[in-house]
Amino acid sequence: MLYYIIILIVVLDFGWTQYLAYRNRKLMTPIIPEKLKGIYDQEKYNCQQAYQKENSRFGIYTSLLSFIIILVVLSFGLFGWLDNYLRGYIESPMLLTLAFVGVVYVINEIVSLPFEYYSTFVIEEKFGFNKSSLKTFWFDQLKGLLLTIVLGGGILTLILWIFGNLGEYWWLYAWGAITVFSLVMTFLYSDIIVPLFNKQSPLEDGELRKAIEEFAKRADFSLKNIYVMDASKRSTKGNAYFTGFGSKKRIVLFDTLIKDLTTEEIVAVLAHEIGHYKKKHIVKQMIISVFYTGAMLFILSLFLNSQPLAEALGGSYTSFHLGIIAFSILFTPISLVLGLFTNVLSRKNEYEADTFAANFGLSDGLVGGLKKLSVDSLSNLNPDDLYVFFYYSHPTLLQRIKHLGA
Incomplete structure (x- = not known):
């Protein structure tokens, strides 16, 4: 029964995301919608529609491939097979989980890398966005891999030690460790992580x-x-x-922002960002994230010792890594609902930050800056309302213009 529930969730999730993407595609038209006149000219609009079509088609292929792969893996119990195979060589539960996660991560990177390459050097290149060289691309991949090993592997090792040594309430200690790690990364992100990729x-x-x-x-x-x-x-x-x-x-x-926007528009965009700080949006979102993480860890703790769930994935024994995979799939419907509330709150915060900028007389500058950023990046300014409701963390450009005008 659990196996079929897992399969059903995967199928429904894929069907739902494709339905929303289809609704977005239906709104594409070679004629500029009345509400976009004055934002896009016909030439730029045609380019935007072509860019959207390319990305939409590419999204279908990547989503379909991911869907087929996860169905095959679940249908043939390959997660369980990998777990059983590694158990023949590794006795330590901690090393077993690290090896399992490492193998799955590497396979996922191998599968996704060609698509990332195509997106960067074919689609983005075709529409004049890509400025990355092959050297930069491959070095980014290498640095990303090393960061994942050091930071991701480090925090996972700590959580596994907590799980194996601190008893029934391990999730509380893990919650504390992840919270501290997140706070430290917030303070050090610009000093340590960003310099690895950008000057x-x-x-x-x-x-x-x-x-x-x-x-x-x-x-x-x-x-x-x-x-x-x-x-x-x-x-x-x-x-x-x-x-x-x-x-x-x-x-x-971004140096590209300075190049494309006027001084007034840049100040207006920054006023919006400062508005987030003054309205305490960043602190509120961090608090919500902390409690969200705690709730997820508690629910996860209920999955880790479930023999039926391990068997549903093709495993013979309960394990931390099989519990995480089962949890991540079964949690999908709850995550979708919680994501709705998160996006509603995020859009509310964006309106408040816009209002903060407007209260300093920067409404026109902000509208001008947002228009340029949207047009220059060929953004879809006519998305489907249901798609926006489920997936957009920001209001659409037209919604923000209307709000600022009011």
């Missing part, structure tokens, strides 16, 4: 830095760390983000 340089003195500092002063926001990141080495798409707390907080501007 960050302090924003030079000049009109832009002066305008940003003047706004920060008006907004009663202490800001000393303003950096520019060389995002153009990989893509032409622009962005900016805020990270850290206290003396570690910093604003990072």
Whole structure:
């Protein structure tokens, strides 16, 4: 029964995601919708539709392949087979789980790598977005692999030790360890992780830095760390983000953003990011994330010693890794519902951050900046409402323009 429930969840999840994607595709049209006139011209709109079609077609192929692979793995009990095979060579439960996760991770990377390569060097290249060289691409893959081994392997090893040594309430200790790890990474992300992939340089003195500092002063926001990141080495798409707390907080501007937007528009975009901080959205989201993690670990603790679940995956013995896989599949419907609430809250926060910027007279600058960022990245500005409701963490551009206009 559990086996068939797992298969049913996988099938329904695939069917639901494809249905929503189909609804998005139905709205594609060679004629500019009335509500997008003045944002896209006909030439740029045609390019956007072609870009959307390419990505939609590519998404179908990748999703279908993933669906077929997981069905084959579940139907033939390959998770259980791998577990039994590794048990013939490894006795330690901790090493067994690390080896199992390592093998699954490597296989997943081997399968997904050609698709990532195609997306970068065919689709993104075709539409003028890709600036990454082959050397940069392969070094990114290597550095990502090493980070996964060091950070992912490290935290997994710690959780396995807690699971094996701290008894029934291991999940509470694991919850604490993951929370501390997340907080440390939040503080050190820009100092340790980002430099492995991108160069960050302090924003030079000049009109832009002066305008940003003047706004920060008006907004009663202490800001000393303003950096520019060389995002153009990989893509032409622009962005900016805020990270850290206290003396570690910093604003990072993509060099592509500085190139494409005016000073007023950049200040407006940063005002939006500062609005998230002033409205305590970052702290609230971290608190929600902490409790969400705790709830997931508690539910996971109920799965790890289930012999029927291990057998449903083709295993002969209960194990940490088989319990995680069964949990991740069975949790999918709950995750979908919880994701709805998370996205609703996130969209609410985006509106509040927009309002914060607008209250400083930056509404026009923010609208102008958002339009440029959306058009330059060929964003889909006419998505299906149900798709937006389930998957969008941000309101659509038109929704934000309407809100700012009000």
